[in-house]
Amino acid sequence: MYTNILRGREGTGVAEAEKKISYQRAVMGLRERILTGALAVGDRVSEVALARDLGVSRTPLREAMSELVEQGLLEKMPTGGCMVRSLTRADVEDGIELRGTLEGLACRLAAERGVSGDRLAACDALLDRIDVALGRSAENTDFELYMDLNAQFHHALAQLGGSAVVLRELERVTNMPMAGPSAFLQGQAVIPQTLRSLLVAQDHHRSIVDAIRQREGARAEALAREHARLALRNLNFFLGEGARHSARIPGIALMADVGTRGVG
Amino acid sequence: MYTNILRGREGTGVAEAEKKISYQRAVMGLRERILTGALAVGDRVSEVALARDLGVSRTPLREAMSELVEQGLLEKMPTGGCMVRSLTRADVEDGIELRGTLEGLACRLAAERGVSGDRLAACDALLDRIDVALGRSAENTDFELYMDLNAQFHHALAQLGGSAVVLRELERVTNMPMAGPSAFLQGQAVIPQTLRSLLVAQDHHRSIVDAIRQREGARAEALAREHARLALRNLNFFLGEGARHSARIPGIALMADVGTRGVG
DNA sequence: CTGAGGATGTTTGTATACATTAATTTTCAT
DNA sequence: ATGAAAATTAATGTATACAAACATCCTCAG
16 A cells, blocks of 8 residues: 555556556556656646557546646646646755644644553554664665554555644645655665764654654654654755766655755 | 735736636535535535536536535545545644645755845835734734734745755645644734734744754754744634634635544 | 445546647748 | 738637445345
8 A cells, every 4th residue: 555656556466457447547657757757847748649659538637637736737828728747946945844844733733632552552563663774784774664554654654633624734745746755765876974863863753753642742843843854854965966867766856946945 | 915815816807807717616615615614514525416516517527526625624425526625623733734744845055055135124124014914002913914923924935945845745744734834814813812912923924034044953943834834723713712714714614523632 | 224346327437529828930121 | 031910820727527435225035
């Protein structure tokens, strides 16, 4: 279920995927074409061509396009139709900060409102499994498993807040390109520089759960925010010295500028 | 432009509204029918009947329904189709808290990143106009003008953060029923009990702008959060002793329970 | 009398045809 | 040759027709 951002949650066989309803096929196919760069930034998405390409009619494709506009992968052109959205570095940075803020809100609410022991124990169990995935040394690390468990943990954390509204928004932000908690773990893109951060991240995880258990809302919130900022470091790395590894990061093809923000 | 949540931003004449594209007519019409309670909570929205009623075909109506699902007014049924969403008190409370958190984020970013003097001056000008709208006493208060200016100020505040991503999410939350900053000011529903809070709210406004000007990020964020919680008081009032005035609040028809949340 | 099975009617999901608006090219005048 | 304007082409927005899925109700056996 928490496997890959490109592969949906369909079964193993292709035959089963073919049976999926047209709308979902359109969403997944279009999302893939955008994230892999098959559709270049700024390209106007031609409905007829894409519909033919995806093997669906225009109606479900248009629904899928609306969905991707919501997800921030497309943007509506004032004249009509859509184009592939161009993401600035500031957009991605703000998306990460936004995720940290919302995760912080969820964690604070969890701490303030209280969480049952069962759910906290489930989080602990997930963290134990993450420890196993990390292994004893870098060579033993199971990156794919880590990515999967990390996504599960963040999802569990979002649910701890007990707010369907917050959970919903958090899922939205997680779908934004490169803003999700596993954005820089996709495609086995982990390299020594980012590996170190995994250990820090896991320490954050433990501390956050501890803060929630102790009903320390402010601490839980601050930790969750700081935790999200680890992704900022990864972003900077892949946009700087680690640029040659960046091709594996889904969605990085959407980034236009590499300049930094001015303080206005 | 910031007039009423039911009236769109069309011109004065009805003829001009008729010319609007079907999709927008469908969104506005459906939104009105839901917020006014013409479509009861839990009702399955029949596409053919509504399309005939709204004078559009099913295609733009379905797009409008997807939009309202995004806005949280409808929810997709697992079997297909949509029904009018039932809002719990907790949903509304969390929506308000969420807005406070996001406005707090925008204000903190504004303070940290800095804002040009021009934009701060524009905020000050808006606040001066709000003071005029408030008048010298309760009898002189121009509620409709206050509501309009208040919405403008909150919008300006959201833009001060300088983040298109945050602005976007904030606009989403503002569209959620009863979560926006003017939710309890609609329809001249202001009564003595809520009037008092307007003075406090305006003091918050001034303090927030001051904090941003002084580059005090933490203060700006805390103030913005507390400011949103004024809406919580209004919610409690209209759900309690002020229940007989609540009919004027758009969207309150969506609320099902009146119980309080358990700490679990 | 009750429950399972099937037939029927209604509703959504999809495809396609039509209408309207935007983009492009061509033409003509300056 | 260049610019503007009109005509043409191509795209989107909308309506409708069709198909598949869901719900309902009726029948009939146990």
